[in-house]
Amino acid sequence: MPQKYTVKYLQLIYIEMKKQFIKTLSAVLLLIGAFMVLGGCEKKKENKNPLKNTEWKLVNFVDVANNTNKTPEPNSEMCYILKFLETGDSLTAVSSTNNFIGTYTIDIKTSSISITRLVGTEINEIGDGVSYVKSLNTVDKYMIDNNILKLYYDDNKNCLEFKRR
Helix, strand or coil, rough: CCCCCHHHHHHHHHHHHHHHHHHHHHHHHHHHHHHHCCCHHHHHHHCCCCCCCCCEEEEEEEECCCCEEEECCCCCCCCCEEECCCCCCEEEECCCCCEEEEEEEECCCCEEEEEEEEECCCCCCCCHHHHHHHHHCCEEEEEEEEEEEEHHHHHCCCCEEEEEE
């Protein structure tokens, strides 16, 4: 014999099913939201600082306006090194005869960079040492292409061209 349900009983079943549907829908929407947030975090990882934990050797002073290059003097593997440290926003630099430490800020979206608090002495600088340090203190834009780093200064009229080490 088939069981007969009262209208009130069927209404209660309908209300419970509706509640369960709303709970399930809420869980699905929450899960979709979590994926969207995690997807956003992934994009931030792609935009990480490309200079962090890299080391560069200056190979040219470039006069962009006149399309000329000048090899830094003295031309030694020990001179004109720029290293962006792994932690924080710190860097070290070696000029012709001195060591420097500083900080930098970088904006990946606009390719802007600013080197600040570059401290060290300029005692006994030779060759292009003073020009190198002065240029580092005024850079405002960067570009990386095929293991070449270009740091622009003087309203993009000049740049320091480095090769990755």
